[in-house]
Amino acid sequence: MQQEYGILYVVATPIGNLGDISERARRILAEVDCIAAEDTRETKRLLAHLGISTPLLAYHEHNERAAAERLLETLAEGRSIALVSDAGTPLISDPGYPLVSAARARGIRVVPVPGPSALICALSASGLPSDRFLFLGFPPRTETQRRAWFDGVKDEPGTLILYESPKRAVATLADLEAVLGDGRRLVLARELTKRFETFLTGSPSALRERLRDDPEQQLGELVMLIEGRREAASADSAEALRVLAILAEALPLAQAAALTARITGGRKNALYRLGLEQGLGR
Ligand code: SAM
Secondary structure, eight states, X not given: OGGGSOOXXXXXXXXXXXXXXXXXXXXXXXXXXXXXXXXXHHHHHHHHHHTOOOOEEEOXXXXXXXXXXXXXXXXXXXXXXXXXXXXXXXXXXXXXXXXXXXXXXXXXXXXXXXXXXXXXXXXXXXXXXXXXXXXXXXXXXSHHHHHHHHHTTTTOOXXXXXXXXXXXXHHHHHHHHHHHOSOSOEEEEESTTSTTOEEEEEOHHHHHHHHHXXXXXXXXXXXXXXXXXXXXXXXXXXXXXXXXHHHHXXXXXXXXXXXXXXXXXOOHHHHHHHHHHTTOOO
16 A cells, blocks of 8 residues: 555755755766755755656645645645755755655655755854754844744753844844843854855854844844853852852853852853853852
8 A cells, every 4th residue: 555655755945055066966867856945935945956847736834734745645646746846955944844744644755855954054153052052043033032032042051043034133132142141152044055154153142233233144044052051040140150260260260150150050061151151250
């Protein structure tokens, strides 16, 4: 029964640099019976670059459920489909979830063909902790909703990752600062894999100023990464910082952090980072 179905491939495509298409993605896109694309014009450009002429079908958020049904029928006829989005990995802040979940529910084989995704690309080069992270997608558009949204993740210890339009970044940074404070390290990863790729690091207020002063930074595509809640903050952070500041007057920061950890019960590495951010290192 299962063999009668075609295969649904979930294919990642480049997020800016066409050189990032994988050999396997190229082969699958050429071999499948049809490609379900978020924006057929966008995908046509990629296919033209690759010299591929596989037929295209529109699959975007406005027709997701109806299109999913049609694609499931195509799969039921034994034909194979590659699902792609405009850029990056389908389903990651992009259409595809109803199709993939329905295909799995019907026992259809779903095969991922991995490749670029802006969030992983940004995290991998951000310099923020990557052992634990929370991807949040796009923030809500209104200030009230955005603040409530940030409030819901303020205690998350992992790095927070979100997608945002650079045009809205100044407003989002203001709400972020209002809810999470100005003490966290942030990274703005813009135009990844493209000519004007930029990584900016700083506090919410410093980055807001930087964006205001340089309108170029408000163009293109952006991933925002926010340091998670610091472990030192869970022990009495004000007290830990006070002890650290006193000890750092007389000792190298690493030693001051180690002693502060013993005195306050905080974590040595987190205290060391905190000390660096507060300019206590010497
Ligand atoms: N599915 C895609 C992925 O796997 O990354 C994301 C699609 S989502 C609709 C588009 C958002 O991803 C952009 O608004 C931006 O936040 C982020 N993004 C995509 N390409 C990017 C790039 N080259 N540089 C920075 N951010 C990018």
